[in-house]
Amino acid sequence: MISKSTAYYNGLIEGYLNGQCTPEQEKELWMYLSSSRSNKTILDQLQKKFDLDAVAPQLLDGGNSKRIFNKITEAMGRPGRIPKQGYIKWLGIAAMLVVLAGTIILFVSRAPGGGSAPQKLVKGDVPPGGNRGVMVLAGGARIDFEKITIGDSVKESGLVIAKTGEGEVRMRTAGNAVDTGEQPQMNTIQTPVGGQYKVTLSDGTTVWMNAGSVLKFPVTFTDTERSVQAEGELYFEVAKDAAHPFKVKTGEQVAEVLGTHFSVKSNANNAIVKTTLLEGRIRISGGTAQPRILEPGEASEFKAKTSELKVTVNKNPEEVTAWKNGYFLFDSTNFSTVQEQLEKWYDVTFLYAEVPQMQFFGKVPRNVPLSHVLKLMEMVGAIKFKIRGREVYVTNG
Structure with a gap:
């Protein structure tokens, strides 16, 4: 078999992302990416392109994948770091890391605010919200x-x-x-x-x-308090005023603060309310539950039907603020949760025979067409999407 150059396979990666690969080329690409030789080649390219520390292929576990992902994301966020014409290629190479590592799905995209304009919408695609x-x-x-x-x-x-x-x-x-x-x-x-x-x-x-x-x-x-009602997902930065406590009522739950930064997210009918505190202190009460005080980095979940109020540590505060900062952030996120976020933002409905059993890890801007996000999700090779109007059909890859 004649050995082909790295440039050839990089071209296949770019062609795949642009939807220009034939079935035979896709098969060839995945065979190449599953080989130990390509594993080492891609790692070498990533190390050179993004100033990564040397990483042996056999050490490319989940922890190293996250570390490399963070390094690549930082590099992509620097103006001029990656030439515009070469960006898609490096996005593709970074996305392939997960296939080589055999861990969770890993994909990256240019962070918002990096000077990139929204992508041109192709016929049949769904624009972002x-x-x-x-x-x-x-x-x-x-x-x-x-x-x-x-x-x-x-x-x-x-x-x-x-x-x-x-x-x-x-x-x-x-x-x-x-x-x-x-x-x-x-x-x-x-x-x-x-x-x-x-x-x-x-x-x-x-x-x-x-x-x-x-x-x-x-x-x-009123002269005594500032009270509002909230449904859905909202992030608050409350103006400090000790004489007038700020209260947020979501269904049966009440969050009382003096001045703080926090997020409130409720499902349909406010049956479950999740509150995450990033700064300050907040008092959570609801139904017959014993009121709890949240400290920064803590989150609560209140269930209206049973008045159950549970407090946990929020391990990734960035997940809470990602949407307001202009991107989706997935950290071992299951398909159903990803689906919920995409359906709300793109106003679409996902249809499938059974829920795909997958987890996603990565960061994607919210100002791109839906096809851009779906293409990244397809790169694991185990799932396919077809957009028809406002419906997205999901099948096994």
């Missing part, structure tokens, strides 16, 4: 944030809504904002499936809302 949100005021008026020009503001029902940037609005109460009723009049902000928004409330608290989320807040906060 975007900055979309609407607000329904207590008086019934409906405001679509997309229709407000950056720098402009809208005054309605005692509230001034200013659009300060792409996907960002800031609220402040007008001088005539009064709520005299026994039941506070509530404004409601909603992000649809495939939408997200960043909102700053009148007290200075900033809230990031993920797709399919709801935030309700009063026309004016």
Whole structure:
């Protein structure tokens, strides 16, 4: 058999990622990547390209895979580190590490903010979600944030809504904002499936809302507390005000803080509420459960049906903030969880005969078409995706 050059196989990798490989070429590529010779070749290339420490192929276990992944991610985040025309090739080579290591799926992609523009959408593909949100005021008026020009503001029902940037609005109460009723009049902000928004409330608290989320807040906060209601997935950076505690109610759970950074995520009907604390302190209560105080790095899970409240250590805080920072982050994440995130952001439905038994590890920006994410997931060779409208069919590879 005639030996072929590394450049030839790099070309196959690039062709595979671009969807230009024939079935015979795909088979040849996977045979090459499963050989010990290619294992050493790829490691040598990675070491040279990304300044990695020397790693013997036999030591390429799960821990080393994560370490190499982090090094590659850091390198890809540096402007000018990888020529644009060579990026796909190196993305592919990095993704192949998992096949060689026999560990969890490993894939990488350029981190958001690195100067790369959203990819051009091809026919039949699904575009990523975007900055979309609407607000329904207590008086019934409906405001679509997309229709407000950056720098402009809208005054309605005692509230001034200013659009300060792409996907960002800031609220402040007008001088005539009064709520005299026994039941506070509530404004409601909603992000649809495939939408997200960043909102700053009148007290200075900033809230990031993920797709399919709801935030309700009063026309004016009371003299004793700042209380809001949340559904879906939201990240809060609460403005400090010791005299007016900030409370977030999600179903039967109440999170009370003075000033802190935390995430709240609930499922359908708020049956299960997960709260993760990144900074400060927070008091969690709900139903008949004994209230608990969370410290930074801790997370709670409240089950409304049984009033069970469990506190654990959150081993990877970055997972909690990844979506608001513009990317998906998977750390030994099962297929069902990945599916849930992709369905919410791309507004699609996955269809399959049985749930694929896989785990994923990697980082992918949220501003790319769906096909980009699916192609990376396919690189293990054990799963295939077919996009038809807003449905994604999943079969064994």
